[in-house]
Amino acid sequence: xxxxxxSLSALALASVAGAALAAPGDDLKxxxxxxxxxxxxxxxxxxxxxxxxxxxxxxxxxxxMMKMMPPAMAARFADEHPNPLGADIQAGLEYVxxxxxxxxxxxxxxxxxxxxxxxxxxxxxxxxxxxxxxxQGAKDLAPLYADxxxxxxxxxxxxxxxxxxxxxxxxxxxxxxxxGWSDANPGHxxxxxxxxxxxxxxxxxxxxxxxxxxxxxxxxAELDASIIEIIGRDKVVTPDDLRGRHETLEKAxxxxxxxxxxxxxxxxxxLMIVPGMNLAAFKPYLDGRPNLEGRxxxxxxxxxxxxxxxxxxxxxxxxxxxxxxxxKSGRLVRSRSDIDTYEARTNDVKRRDAALASGxxxxxxxxxxxPNIFANDYAVKPFADGFRCNPVSGETCR
Numbered sequence: 001x002x003x004x005x006x007s008l009s010a011l012a013l014a015s016v017a018g019a020a021l022a023a024p025g026d027d028l029k030x031x032x033x034x035x036x037x038x039x040x041x042x043x044x045x046x047x048x049x050x051x052x053x054x055x056x057x058x059x060x061x062x063x064x065m066m067k068m069m070p071p072a073m074a075a076r077f078a079d080e081h082p083n084p085l086g087a088d089i090q091a092g093l094e095y096v097x098x099x100x101x102x103x104x105x106x107x108x109x110x111x112x113x114x115x116x117x118x119x120x121x122x123x124x125x126x127x128x129x130x131x132x133x134x135x136q137g138a139k140d141l142a143p144l145y146a147d148x149x150x151x152x153x154x155x156x157x158x159x160x161x162x163x164x165x166x167x168x169x170x171x172x173x174x175x176x177x178x179x180g181w182s183d184a185n186p187g188h189x190x191x192x193x194x195x196x197x198x199x200x201x202x203x204x205x206x207x208x209x210x211x212x213x214x215x216x217x218x219x220x221a222e223l224d225a226s227i228i229e230i231i232g233r234d235k236v237v238t239p240d241d242l243r244g245r246h247e248t249l250e251k252a253x254x255x256x257x258x259x260x261x262x263x264x265x266x267x268x269x270x271l272m273i274v275p276g277m278n279l280a281a282f283k284p285y286l287d288g289r290p291n292l293e294g295r296x297x298x299x300x301x302x303x304x305x306x307x308x309x310x311x312x313x314x315x316x317x318x319x320x321x322x323x324x325x326x327x328k329s330g331r332l333v334r335s336r337s338d339i340d341t342y343e344a345r346t347n348d349v350k351r352r353d354a355a356l357a358s359g360x361x362x363x364x365x366x367x368x369x370x371p372n373i374f375a376n377d378y379a380v381k382p383f384a385d386g387f388r389c390n391p392v393s394g395e396t397c398r
Contacts, residue, residue: 029258031330033388034390034394036380037109038366039112040366042097042114051089079315104188106382108382109192114158115198117198120152121149122150123213124155124157127164128161128202149170182235182266190265196273197223197273199275227270236269237267239291240292240294243291243293250307253330270297270298271297271299271300272285272297286307290307291307308331310334313334314335334364335355335360336364337351337352337355337363344372347378352380359392361393363380
C-alpha cells in the first residue's frame with residue numbers, strides 16, 4: 001500500500017511538473033491562434049536604376065495584361081491590389097526585410113517565399129535590367145548571389161528581370177536559414193511558411209526577358225524533397241497530420257482537428273498560394289492526392305474542395321465577413337495588413353486593424369517595426385510570444 005501511495009504521489013508530481021512546463025497557449029489549436037509575418041520575406045531593395053531601364057519596356061505589357069483579363073480575374077486583381085499605388089510598380093516595391101533568422105528571432109511567425117523553376121541553373125543569374133545597365137556603362141550595381149543563382153534548383157525571387165534581389169536566392173538556402181534558427185531555438189512556437197510558385201513572367205512580351213519554365217512535376221517534387229531533407233518530416237505539420245482518419249482534408253479542418261500549439265512547437269507549416277486560383281497549374285501536386293496525401297504543404301482552396309483547409313483573403317476591408325466565416329469554419333486564412341506600400345506611406349491603420357480583427361490566423365505585413373522606411377509609426381508588430389489567442393476562433397479569448 002505504501003508503494004502504491006508513493007507511485008501515485010510520483011505520478012501527481014510528474015503531472016504538476018509537466019503542467020508547469022507547458023507554455024501559455026499550448027492548448028490552443030493552430031486554427032485558434034494568430035501570428036504576424038512578412039510578405040516576400042526575402043526581399044532586398046532593387047537598384048533604383050533598374051526601374052529607369054525597365055519601366056518603358058514593362059508598361060505596355062502591364063497595360064495589355066490588364067485589358068486582356070477576364071472580368072472575374074480583373075475583379076479579383078482589383079480587390080487584391082486596391083490602392084492607388086498599385087499601378088506604380090516602383091512605389092509598390094519599396095520595402096526591405098532583414099535576414100530570415102532576424103525576423104524569426106524578433107517574433108515573426110510567418111514567412112513568404114516566391115519560387116521560380118530553374119532545373120539547369122543560371123536562368124536568373126544575369127537579369128535583363130543588369131544587362132541593359134552594363135551596356136550603358138554601369139559597374140556598381142546592387143550585388144546578387146551569383147554563385148548561388150548558378151546552381152540548379154528552385155530560386156527565391158519576386159519578379160525576374162525587375163525585382164530579383166533576395167537575401168536567400170535559392171529555396172534550399174531559405175530552408176537552411178530556417179532550420180538553423182529552429183535548431184538554435186528548440187521548442188519555438190510554430191512558423192507558417194507561405195510558398196508561391198511563379199508562373200508566366202515577362203517572357204516574349206519584353207525582348208530579352210527571362211522566360212519562366214512551368215512549375216512541373218519535377219519542380220513540385222523538388223519542393224517537397226527539399227523540405228524533407230533540410231527541415232525534416234518530424235519538424236513539419238503536414239496535411240496528413242490534420243486529416244487523420246477523416247475522409248477529406250476539408251472535413252478534418254471543419255472538425256477542428258488541427259494539432260495544438262504544444263504539439264506543433266519546433267515545427268513549420270507550409271502553405272502554398274495558388275496565383276489567380278489557377279488550380280490547373282497545381283495538377284502535378286494534387287493529381288492522385290486530392291487530400292494532399294504524403295505532401296509536405298497545404299494548398300490554397302475554396303469551400304467544397306477536398307483539400308480546402310487553407311484560404312487566402314488579402315483584403316480584410318472588403319471581405320472581413322468572408323474571413324470571419326472561413327476562420328469560424330475551422331480553416332486557416334492569410335490576410336494582408338498593408339498592400340503595395342500604401343498604408344505605410346500614409347500611416348493608415350484601417351486595413352491593419354481590420355485584418356487583425358478578422359481572425360485571419362496569418363497577417364502579413366511589409367512593415368513589422370516602427371518607425372518604418374517612410375519615417376512614420378505605421379507598423380504591425382509581432383506578438384510577444386510569437387502568437388496570440390485568435391480573436392474569432394480562440395475559445396479562451398472571449
